[in-house]
Amino acid sequence: MNWASWSDFFAMGGYGFYVWGSYLAALFCMIGEIVLVFNHRRTIHKQLSLIHKTTQQEQNNETTP
Amino acid sequence: MAINWFKYSSPASFYSLAGKMIPIFSITAFALFVVGLYIGFFVAPTDFQQSEAYRIIFIHVPAAWMSMFLYLVMASWAAIGLAFNTRLSSMIATAIAPTGAMFTFLALWTGALWGKPMWGTWWVWDARLTSELILLFLYIGFMALQAAIDDPRRADKAGAVIALVGVVNIPIIYFSVKWWNTLHQGATVSLTQSPKMATTMLTSMFIMALACWMYSFAVVLMRTRTIILERERHTMWVSELQGTT
Numbered sequence: 001m002n003w004a005s006w007s008d009f010f011a012m013g014g015y016g017f018y019v020w021g022s023y024l025a026a027l028f029c030m031i032g033e034i035v036l037v038f039n040h041r042r043t044i045h046k047q048l049s050l051i052h053k054t055t056q057q058e059q060n061n062e063t064t065p
Numbered sequence: 066m067a068i069n070w071f072k073y074s075s076p077a078s079f080y081s082l083a084g085k086m087i088p089i090f091s092i093t094a095f096a097l098f099v100v101g102l103y104i105g106f107f108v109a110p111t112d113f114q115q116s117e118a119y120r121i122i123f124i125h126v127p128a129a130w131m132s133m134f135l136y137l138v139m140a141s142w143a144a145i146g147l148a149f150n151t152r153l154s155s156m157i158a159t160a161i162a163p164t165g166a167m168f169t170f171l172a173l174w175t176g177a178l179w180g181k182p183m184w185g186t187w188w189v190w191d192a193r194l195t196s197e198l199i200l201l202f203l204y205i206g207f208m209a210l211q212a213a214i215d216d217p218r219r220a221d222k223a224g225a226v227i228a229l230v231g232v233v234n235i236p237i238i239y240f241s242v243k244w245w246n247t248l249h250q251g252a253t254v255s256l257t258q259s260p261k262m263a264t265t266m267l268t269s270m271f272i273m274a275l276a277c278w279m280y281s282f283a284v285v286l287m288r289t290r291t292i293i294l295e296r297e298r299h300t301m302w303v304s305e306l307q308g309t310t
Contacts, residue, residue, distance in 0.1 A: 021178045044294050055304070
């Protein structure tokens, strides 16, 4: 085991800022990317269901005499 | 067993296949990240020269590899789309670009945070750093160009051309440390020489690289699915999909 304690682990031998700055940036980037993709997907689904609804209504209107 | 691969070149069947594969890739990526980080932080020993600062390598090198690999993969799909006029290939190329740009940014960012304590500077106009920065601009240029063109098929073609021209930058990045005698160190892992690192360090780096691959597969497939829905919204199968959900 490399670390005597948790504070030792977070200090990273005095390089904590650089090491954790790298890994936190990676974490933020990846989570951010996933959130963006999900948001985009939700927007598209909303648009599509709107289109679907309107076309169905139009079809209903056409069939009623 | 004969698999009809052409079946999956249709966006509709690719959409459902990708939907099944995303959870597998996500779970694998997560597991590999956990294992890779565990080995990297708890098993790999302290470096005698760089102390603990070297642990940045476990994210820096995989991110830099991914930035180059993903560019090649993106350019290949774009080229296939350009040559055979296949819609799906171009959609995949479009879906890869943001992830590639993200990894390029990460490689530069983690490199800066590593450069400061080791070289004494965040940034130098070193051959490798500069060519990697150009790679970031190529990704951004590809995305900006595609976003600026309204007709998706024309955007695909314009993007493919810029992606293919940019491929010339990849060997420049890779060989930059050989061609120019600059600050960035040589290749950590090469095919011709035995590795210059402890086995546990190498193991962690490879596991992290594999995790980044799995992450990329998952997120690119998710983005491709969204692009498919967006572009194919006028087709029967998408409206049927909406009817069922």
